[in-house]
Amino acid sequence: MTVLYVDADACPVKDEAIRVGERHKVAIKFVSNSWMRLPEGDLIERVIVPEGPDEADNWIAERAQTGDVVITADVPLASRCVKAGALVLGPTGKPFSEEAIGMRLAMRDLKTHLREIGEIKEGGPSFTKQDRSRFLNQLETIMRAAKRLSGTS
Numbered sequence: 001m002t003v004l005y006v007d008a009d010a011c012p013v014k015d016e017a018i019r020v021g022e023r024h025k026v027a028i029k030f031v032s033n034s035w036m037r038l039p040e041g042d043l044i045e046r047v048i049v050p051e052g053p054d055e056a057d058n059w060i061a062e063r064a065q066t067g068d069v070v071i072t073a074d075v076p077l078a079s080r081c082v083k084a085g086a087l088v089l090g091p092t093g094k095p096f097s098e099e100a101i102g103m104r105l106a107m108r109d110l111k112t113h114l115r116e117i118g119e120i121k122e123g124g125p126s127f128t129k130q131d132r133s134r135f136l137n138q139l140e141t142i143m144r145a146a147k148r149l150s151g152t153s
C-alpha cells in the first residue's frame with residue numbers, strides 16, 4: 001500500500017497533500033516535532049516525534065520504501081528516501097531524482113557555507129501560487145506512479 005509521508009514542520013502544502021492523498025485513498029502521515037492543527041480524517045495521521053535535530057527526518061527515512069511518496073524540502077531526507085525507493089517531491093513541485101540528488105546536496109552545502117561566512121544573507125525564494133500549482137500537478141503524477149510501483153493502482 002502506498003503511504004504519503006509529509007515532513008510537516010514547515011510544509012506549506014499540507015492542504016494540497018491531503019486533497020490528493022484522500023482522492024487516491026492512501027494513508028497520509030504528517031510527521032513533526034509538535035502537535036499541529038490538521039483536518040480530521042480516516043486517512044490522516046499525526047506522528048509527533050521527540051524534539052531534536054532530524055528526529056522527524058529519521059522517522060520518515062526509516063519507513064519510506066518503494067511505492068511510497070515523501071513530501072519534503074529537506075535535501076538530505078530526500079536523498080535517503082530516494083535511495084530507499086520512495087518517490088520524493090519538494091513543496092515547490094520539483095521532484096527529487098537519484099540522478100540529480102548529488103548536485104542538490106552539493107548546492108545545499110554550498111549555500112549553507114556561503115550563508116555562514118556572510119556572502120549571502122537571504123534564504124531561498126518565497127513560495128508562490130505557481131509553486132503551489134506545480135506541486136499539485138506533480139503530486140498527482142507521482143501518486144499515480146507510486147501506486148503502480150506498489151501494485152495498488
